Amino acid sequence: MKTRKNSKKVNHAIQDIKWETEYKHQQKKRNRTQTMENIIHGIFLLLGLITVGCVLLITVYLVISGIPAIKEIGIADFLFGKEWASTAAQPEYGILPFILTSIYGTAGAIVIGVPIGFMTAVYLSKMASPKVKSAMQTAVSLLAGIPSVVYGLVGMLVLVPGIRKIFNVPDGASLLAAIIVLAIMILPSIIKMSVTALDAVPKEYEDASLALGATPVETYFKVSVPAAKSGIAAAVVLGVGRAIGEAMAVMMVAGNVPNMPDSLFQSVRFLTTAVSSEMSYSSGLQRQALFSIALVLFLFIMLINVTLNFFLKREKE
Amino acid sequence: MKKLITIVLATVMAMSVFTGCSSEVAGAVSTDGSTSMEKVIGALGEAFQNDTGITFTYNPTGSGSGIKAVQEGRCDIGLSSRDLKAEEKDAGLTGTILAYDGIAIIVNPENPVADLSVETIAKIYKGEITNWAEVGGNDAEIVLIGREAGSGTRDGFESITDTEDACKYRQELTSTGDVITTVAQNPGAIGYASVASVKDTVKAVTVDGVAATEANIKDGSYVVQRPFVLVTKADTPLTESAQNFFDYITSADANEIISAAGVVPAN
Numbered sequence: 001m002k003t004r005k006n007s008k009k010v011n012h013a014i015q016d017i018k019w020e021t022e023y024k025h026q027q028k029k030r031n032r033t034q035t036m037e038n039i040i041h042g043i044f045l046l047l048g049l050i051t052v053g054c055v056l057l058i059t060v061y062l063v064i065s066g067i068p069a070i071k072e073i074g075i076a077d078f079l080f081g082k083e084w085a086s087t088a089a090q091p092e093y094g095i096l097p098f099i100l101t102s103i104y105g106t107a108g109a110i111v112i113g114v115p116i117g118f119m120t121a122v123y124l125s126k127m128a129s130p131k132v133k134s135a136m137q138t139a140v141s142l143l144a145g146i147p148s149v150v151y152g153l154v155g156m157l158v159l160v161p162g163i164r165k166i167f168n169v170p171d172g173a174s175l176l177a178a179i180i181v182l183a184i185m186i187l188p189s190i191i192k193m194s195v196t197a198l199d200a201v202p203k204e205y206e207d208a209s210l211a212l213g214a215t216p217v218e219t220y221f222k223v224s225v226p227a228a229k230s231g232i233a234a235a236v237v238l239g240v241g242r243a244i245g246e247a248m249a250v251m252m253v254a255g256n257v258p259n260m261p262d263s264l265f266q267s268v269r270f271l272t273t274a275v276s277s278e279m280s281y282s283s284g285l286q287r288q289a290l291f292s293i294a295l296v297l298f299l300f301i302m303l304i305n306v307t308l309n310f311f312l313k314r315e316k317e
Numbered sequence: 318m319k320k321l322i323t324i325v326l327a328t329v330m331a332m333s334v335f336t337g338c339s340s341e342v343a344g345a346v347s348t349d350g351s352t353s354m355e356k357v358i359g360a361l362g363e364a365f366q367n368d369t370g371i372t373f374t375y376n377p378t379g380s381g382s383g384i385k386a387v388q389e390g391r392c393d394i395g396l397s398s399r400d401l402k403a404e405e406k407d408a409g410l411t412g413t414i415l416a417y418d419g420i421a422i423i424v425n426p427e428n429p430v431a432d433l434s435v436e437t438i439a440k441i442y443k444g445e446i447t448n449w450a451e452v453g454g455n456d457a458e459i460v461l462i463g464r465e466a467g468s469g470t471r472d473g474f475e476s477i478t479d480t481e482d483a484c485k486y487r488q489e490l491t492s493t494g495d496v497i498t499t500v501a502q503n504p505g506a507i508g509y510a511s512v513a514s515v516k517d518t519v520k521a522v523t524v525d526g527v528a529a530t531e532a533n534i535k536d537g538s539y540v541v542q543r544p545f546v547l548v549t550k551a552d553t554p555l556t557e558s559a560q561n562f563f564d565y566i567t568s569a570d571a572n573e574i575i576s577a578a579g580v581v582p583a584n
Contacts, residue, residue, distance in 0.1 A: 087472075280378065286467070
């Protein structure tokens, strides 16, 4: 009797030990998986931080290298000075012409580009047959993929002489040429975002409107578009961002003389081209001032991004 | 693994910072500067590399950057397409003229004007003469095409014609090629570019009756010309290979290569 009991105990003990080893083994395995997980997490975090690090680095670098020139020139003289003559014996560093040109140029591009882009988006999203839609969307994507130097080249060889002949002006490189090139360049972003926004409008809204007797066109403009307005606004802001940041194409068609943008046919210089056209040969205060221009441009683009986020957030809600 | 790759990449990138201008490495010579000198220095460098086996590098950054690079010891020889300024000489730099580059005054081939004096060119660029009819051409507005501030060609042109800071440009373009393309397209345009890079698409006018030919530039009768300068530090001796290169390109043997590049040798 006693021996049986004992052997049972022994058996239990053996079982316990087995379980324990099994448990420990599992634990070890789990620990190893956990460590592996942690390492992978770490790597992903590191890669993510590279992006954040780049943004921080650029911001800090721009601020540090942009501030000294503004201090030396004086912020009012810098931002509101009408004269830019960086290499003159008596250098002038006023960037008001560049700021106004960038604003006018972008506004002009929006005035031309948004109606075209918006109407195209409404057509693509609501009216076009699937075949036409897919063909046109491919074309739009292709337009987005064309490098900006190609826009500039075509602008330089076709648009600039064209403007000279059509408007009978001495030279076609002007604010108008830049506006037209920018308007074409922002079309893809406007169309793509607007189409996405319009596609996301619930079909019930449109069905209800049609059932109430509204015509399709009335439905699109009075129901679909208002329902997608945040997305469309975001598309416009994205277009603004693209237009204000473009340098290469604009440099090739705008003439690059730091004039105040008094007329559409004036040769003008944008904030972006002010930096890129003089950077390669610059030195001393001139170079520092170019960094300051970059800082101003950076602030503009930050502002645009904040606006964009505001619209996108509202669309989500 | 990714960490390792990241580290390796970072190291490679960090190393590449030092390889750009390796003045310490034996058997290499680095130059940095004027984009206008690309053709001539490239030809010289290639010939030198073939003859001696010493690696030659050229970084086309512009005269200002090249002068700064040699000052900061980032390269052996700086290349400048203008004379050194007094402040640059004070900073311990010396310039040796390698060659002379003529700046051609170019107009559209349709333009009947074939000769301009330096004074007329200056007046045109200052905006005192605005119509081609005033200088014997068609009744058309003169469109002034120039280079961006800081460009060696612009600096050379403006200092020769004495129009510094006074030019009323209609377009400021960032490369010689752009200037030529623009002048070729606009019948009313006038521009300036290195003689070596002028093509058939534009017409080079004679200045005071003298054409921009090599002989005229060499004997100084064609006045719109500028020096190509080799910039070195006065107090620091060049490395052996850099000194070899310097002697090679300033010797009479190099003249043939310099002429072939479209500029006029100084020695």
